[in-house]
Amino acid sequence: MNINLTLIGQTIAFAIFVWFCMKYVWPPLIQALQERQKKIADGLDAASRANRDLELAQQQANETLRESKEQAAQILEQAHKRSNQMIEEARENARLEGERMIASARSEIDQEINRAKEELRAQVARLAIEGAERILESSIDEAKHRELVDKLATEL
């Protein structure tokens, strides 16, 4: 337990170790620690940013979905309206066509009636003439009495 040169030896060793530690051990370790700290902080930051982005994207997606639903509903409604309109038009057309057909049939019938009347009239005239011929027992000059007969026919 004597105090001797060991004292100075230990002091020198101490100084050298501290110098070495300061020069070659401490700075790289502290730098690595700080860099990792920064990296972790950045990572956490990025994660929270990504979360926010995701939220935003979801919101956007919801918005788009809502819009497209609305549009679809609109289109459907228009289609309904259009189909109703088309049915209405078709019905109208059918009605008009039917009326037109009825009118033409009616006019045709009228014509038929008229023609039948004419025919009848002509036949009646001839019958009348024939009857008259028979009654008179003499032939009538057809040319001479044509006017008279026609007048008779019209009166029928």
Place this chain on the structure above:
Amino acid sequence: MASENVTSVEYIQHHLQNLTFGLHPENGWSIAHGAEEAREMGFWAIHLDTIGWSVLMGVIFLGLFRKVANSATSSGVPGGLQNMVEMVVEFVDDTVKTTFQGPHTRSPLIAPLALTVFVWIFLQNSLKLIPIDWLPGVFAKLGVDYMKVVPTTDPNATFGMAIGVFCLIIFYSFKIKGAGGFAKELSFTPFNHWSLVPFNLFLEVLQLLVKPISLALRLFGNMYAGEVIFILIALLPFWIQWTLNVPWAIFHILVITLQAFIFMVLTVVYLSSAHEKH
């Protein structure tokens, strides 16, 4: 495990004797054979075991930390050893940062100094947990008579480190405060009156000198006392030794860490007060 032909007193004395190499008045530069010769060498002697083990521990510390520092990258997941080293570094860094609060800037020396003090002293102390007869036994087989393994049980080692710290206290006091500021601080605290300057000077210089002495003696005293207890336990019959040895060793796991920590914290505190301007 005292041999039959050695008395207890001889056994204890043998264990507390350093391997001394020095200038003997009669034998010249030689290794001392016994405490008597070592004492006769006076100041011009060196404890080979103290220096050897402490330097070995220092090299292990720096080698280990340097290896980790080389492979330490911010990317990638740190492994076990790197985690441990980084934990120690962060712990020391935190301690230094919390102690050095205030306007004065901290010298880049302080934190590495604290780390060196802490780990180096811890490793030197931890040699104590090796059973006390193992290493001396091995060296006795190799023909080395004396081997006191734990460097911090040698006051030379603890005072050596404390003197290093003391030099830094003086250096930073002059550097930060200037010669005038330092002299003023010594002369006018705690009593700010010209008539009390001698008294202040006496108090402050004493306080300054007590710092390294308390540092060195605290570490030395704790380690030396622990070592003596271990030696005393080793004198008991071998089948009962473990009942005392095991609890004492477990307790010393705490003591060696605590003493290393205390030495580091006090070093930082002393240097911090050396940085402060009054």
